[in-house]
Amino acid sequence: xxxxxxxxxxxxxxxxxxxxxxxxxxxxxxxxxxxxxxxxxxxxxxxxxxxxxxxxxxxxxxxxxxxxxxxxxxxxxxxxxxxxxxxxxxxxxxxxxxxxxxxxxxxxxxxxxxxxxxxxxxxxxxxxxxxxxxxxxxxxxxxxxxxxxxxxxxxxxxxxxxxxxxxxxxxxxxxxxxxxxxxxxxxxxxxxxxxxxxxxxxxxxxxxxxxxxxxxxxxxxxxxxxxxxxxxxxxxxxxxxxxxxxxxxxxxxxxxxxxxxxxxxxxxxxxxxxxxxxxxxxxxxxxxxxxxxxxxxxxxxxxxxxxxxxxxxxxxxxxxxxxxxxxxxxxxxxxxxxxxxxxxxxxxxxxxxxxxxxxxxxxxxxxxxxxxxxxxxxxxxxxxxxxxxxxxxxxxxxxxxxxxxxxxxxxxxxxxxxxxx
Amino acid sequence: xxxxxxxxxxxxxxxxxxxxxxxxxxxxxxxxxxxxxxxxxxxxxxxxxxxxxxxxxxxxxxxxxxxxxxxxxxxxxxxxxxxxxxxxxxxxxxxxxxxxxxxxxxxxxxxxxxxxxxxxxxxxxxxxxxxxxxxxxxxxxxxxxxxxxxxxxxxxxxxxxxxxxxxxxxxxxxxxxxxxxxxxxxxxxxxxxxxxxxxxxxxxxxxxxxxxxxxx
Numbered sequence: 001x002x003x004x005x006x007x008x009x010x011x012x013x014x015x016x017x018x019x020x021x022x023x024x025x026x027x028x029x030x031x032x033x034x035x036x037x038x039x040x041x042x043x044x045x046x047x048x049x050x051x052x053x054x055x056x057x058x059x060x061x062x063x064x065x066x067x068x069x070x071x072x073x074x075x076x077x078x079x080x081x082x083x084x085x086x087x088x089x090x091x092x093x094x095x096x097x098x099x100x101x102x103x104x105x106x107x108x109x110x111x112x113x114x115x116x117x118x119x120x121x122x123x124x125x126x127x128x129x130x131x132x133x134x135x136x137x138x139x140x141x142x143x144x145x146x147x148x149x150x151x152x153x154x155x156x157x158x159x160x161x162x163x164x165x166x167x168x169x170x171x172x173x174x175x176x177x178x179x180x181x182x183x184x185x186x187x188x189x190x191x192x193x194x195x196x197x198x199x200x201x202x203x204x205x206x207x208x209x210x211x212x213x214x215x216x217x218x219x220x221x222x223x224x225x226x227x228x229x230x231x232x233x234x235x236x237x238x239x240x241x242x243x244x245x246x247x248x249x250x251x252x253x254x255x256x257x258x259x260x261x262x263x264x265x266x267x268x269x270x271x272x273x274x275x276x277x278x279x280x281x282x283x284x285x286x287x288x289x290x291x292x293x294x295x296x297x298x299x300x301x302x303x304x305x306x307x308x309x310x311x312x313x314x315x316x317x318x319x320x321x322x323x324x325x326x327x328x329x330x331x332x333x334x335x336x337x338x339x340x341x342x343x344x345x346x347x348x349x350x351x352x353x354x355x356x357x358x359x360x361x362x363x364x365x366x367x368x369x370x371x372x373x374x375x376x377x378x379x380x381x382x383x384x385x386x387x388x389x390x391x392x393x394x395x396x397x398x399x400x401x402x403x404x405x406x407x408x409x410x411x412x413x414x415x416x417x418x419x420x421x
Numbered sequence: 422x423x424x425x426x427x428x429x430x431x432x433x434x435x436x437x438x439x440x441x442x443x444x445x446x447x448x449x450x451x452x453x454x455x456x457x458x459x460x461x462x463x464x465x466x467x468x469x470x471x472x473x474x475x476x477x478x479x480x481x482x483x484x485x486x487x488x489x490x491x492x493x494x495x496x497x498x499x500x501x502x503x504x505x506x507x508x509x510x511x512x513x514x515x516x517x518x519x520x521x522x523x524x525x526x527x528x529x530x531x532x533x534x535x536x537x538x539x540x541x542x543x544x545x546x547x548x549x550x551x552x553x554x555x556x557x558x559x560x561x562x563x564x565x566x567x568x569x570x571x572x573x574x575x576x577x578x579x580x581x582x583x584x585x586x587x588x589x590x591x592x593x594x595x596x597x598x599x600x601x602x603x604x605x606x607x608x609x610x611x612x613x614x615x616x617x618x619x620x621x622x623x624x625x626x627x628x629x630x631x632x633x634x635x636x637x
Contacts, residue, residue: 020569027576079464090467092459224575232568239489331571332443332479336450 004255011233011263020232024225025271028218032275035217039282042206042290045193052193057184060155065148066183067162068108070174072147075101076120082172089172097168104161108149116147196365204367205294207283211302212361212370214279216349218272218303219358222310223341226268227334230318233260238326253400261319261392268311269304276303309381310357312388320391323398353377357384424502428510436487436511437480441518444479447472448526458533465530465537466545466596473523474549474593478574480515481554481615484508485561485622508619519550545596545604552593552607553578555614562618 015021045052057063074080078098080091093101102113109116149158162175169175174183188196200209237243246256280299287294295301314334321330341357349362351369353376361370451457455468485508488494498504523546527539553574561570581593591610595603 019564020566020572023569023572078459089453089455090464091456092461092464094459221579224579225572228568228572231571232566235567328483328567328571331568331575335475335575 003251004259007251007255007259008263008266011260012267014236015229015233015263015267018232020228021267024229024268027225028221028271028275031217031221036214036279039210039279041282041286042197042200044197044290045190047190049190052188052190054185055188055192056182057186058181059184062184062186063180064153064155064158066185067158067175067180068147068149070183071105071162071165072116072120074174075105076117080169080173082169091169091173093169100168101165104165108153108158108161109147110150111147119147196367199367200365201287201290201292204365204370205292205298206286207280207294207298208302209365209367210279210283211276211299211306213364214276214299215303215306216359216361218275219307219310219360220342222268222272222307223314223358224334224338226264226311226314227318227330229264229268230315231322231328231330233264234319234322234330235326235328247403253403254396257319257323257392257396257399261315261395264315264319265308265311268315269308272303272307273300276300305381306359306377309384309388313357313384313391316388316391316395319395320398323395323402353380355380355383425506425510428502428507429514432487432507432511433514436483437514437518440479440483440515441522444476444518444522447475447479448522451526457530458535460530460533460535460537462537463597463599465535466542466599468530469523469527469542469546470549470594470596473526473546474553475578476519476522477550477552477554478557478571478578480519481512481551482557482561482570482574483567484511484515484558484618485565486567487511489565489567504623505619508623512615512619515554516551519547523547523550541601542596545601548604548608548611549593551611552614555611555618558618559614560618562622 075098078092080093082089082091105111105116106113153161159177159180162180163177166173166175173179200206237246276299280296283299284294284296317334317337318330321333322328337357349360350366351373352360353373359377359380451468451472455472456464457468460468488497497507523543527543527546530537531539556574556577557570560573561567564570578593581588590603590606592598592603593607595601
């Protein structure tokens with residue numbers, strides 16, 4: 001145990017002395033400042049305000065209207081958002097498939113496609129003219145043709161028509177029944193905003209709400225950055241020509257790898273915890289200002305359980321692939337994983353968890369969504385922790401096998417028995 | 422000439438080939454993430470800039486990997502052929518791989534009835550990849566650490582992804598805004614970065630310090 005702690009201490013000092021670690025810290029700080037911005041506190045909603053934000057509606061008619069609006073937009077742009085493998089893929093359809101979708105739209109709306117196209121072009125021109133006059137940007141959701149589905153169509157019929165469209169697109173589109181149910185995004189009323197505020201300060205806590213947003217942003221970076229620390233550590237022995245010296249030492253392989261692993265995790269977490277101090281103090285002050293109190297470690301606790309599995313996995317991938325291939329291939333593996341994870345969350349940025357390495361919660365509050373996705377989030381975090389542990393156990397195995405003289409030569413496993421300890 | 426061919430062959434077989442396979446895999450994965458049929462100019466630009474620009478990281482960043490070991494570097498330096506020639510051959514091979522793979526991918530897009538200006542996208546894609554590669558080469562030479570060499574271009578890519586406008590003329594995905602102007606800046610910066618990186622690696626850190634001391 002003493003050996004292990006000594007090794008951990010040496011590793012931490014080594015990391016702290018490396019240029020890479022300072023780049024790592026600089027990236028975290030830069031990302032935090034540019035993405036999180038200033039904390040503006042929480043204010044009680046006042047009656048008569050212009051807007052109180054948005055929420056999802058459960059009204060079926062509204063869901064149908066909003067889905068039709070989105071469908072018309074995607075149809076005329078001929079660009080459909082899909083998530084076939086869990087990540088975003090924009091699908092452009094052939095003329096034949098477009099015609100079939102056009103027929104379904106005609107059935108739903110009662111309009112001819114040619115009529116709708118004229119309306120769409122008129123609206124498009126009008127928006128562009130307005131934008132030119134006022135010098136404003138054209139927003140994607142401005143192109144509302146105000147066309148609703150026919151009253152005679154029931155919600156079930158509508159969903160079945162939409163499923164046909166989903167099939168034509170190739171699956172995973174916004175026209176799956178499940179997605180239709182979350183399509184009606186409507187403005188909040190004063191009462192809803194007030195109830196959310198009460199929920200925030202009494203049940204959720206400002207620290208918790210802020211922590212989720214903090215984890216959302218920092219998770220993006222922590223799903224890739226620690227792999228550089230891990231790869232650098234994994235290749236250091238070879239560069240320093242210290243492999244044989246370390247191999248001949250008495251320390252167990254598990255002790256060597258785990259000390260490196262834990263040190264990398266601790267050093268990756270350290271700047272994150274320091275960054276969390278300032279928002280902790282601010283959210284504590286906010287809670288006091290509204291006459292409530294919250295545990296001082298609330299924010300840090302959320303940061304630890306939310307982000308540690310991400311760091312564990314990223315570092316494990318780094319250690320495993322570096323030990324396996326004795327190259328920097330882990331960066332490529334983790335890079336692809338990061339790219340796919342970040343692209344899978346383009347649909348909704350709040351409460352998107354699934355099996356994604358980067359669970360998203362890009363909003364302040366929304367306690368009800370958080371409560372809904374919490375079991376899923378816990379499953380996700382436990383799963384990645386388990387994968388990380390499995391990978392690091394495999395890394396120890398590979399390291400031990402190499403120490404005994406094993407090698408990977410021309411794609412085959414070989415062992416030099418003369419080199420066995 | 423025979424020597425150059427021999428250096429090129431060895432580099433391709435023992436160093437570039439696995440990276441070429443990785444690059445090809447990256448191109449094969451692209452259709453899973455993005456549609457490659459019936460795309461318009463902007464949609465095609467998106468796939469080239471967001472996906473194919475990463476080929477630069479795959480091909481160029483490991484420029485100094487074969488002589489990562491100091492002993493091998495010393496051995497290479499003792500040979501008749503200057504290190505600069507070896508590096509230029511490696512660079513040229515990586516560039517040829519990039520040019521070929523990018524061209525094949527764009528031809529596939531054309532086969533998928535995508536509508537775009539071939540020359541514009543080809544030029545734009547190559548420059549973005551070259552810039553990311555140039556960043557990697559420069560920082561690899563500077564820190565002699567492969568992890569840093571990969572980290573900097575990847576971070577620049579993430580930065581372009583998130584805070585594009587703030588990068589001004591050095592924005593990586595300018596074709597998404599239908600602008601080619603940034604590509605000329607990126608091309609200029611790539612040439613400078615690659616030239617500085619290779620020169621620094623050839624001259625060596627100690628020699629640079631000695632030269633600075635002599636001047637001082």
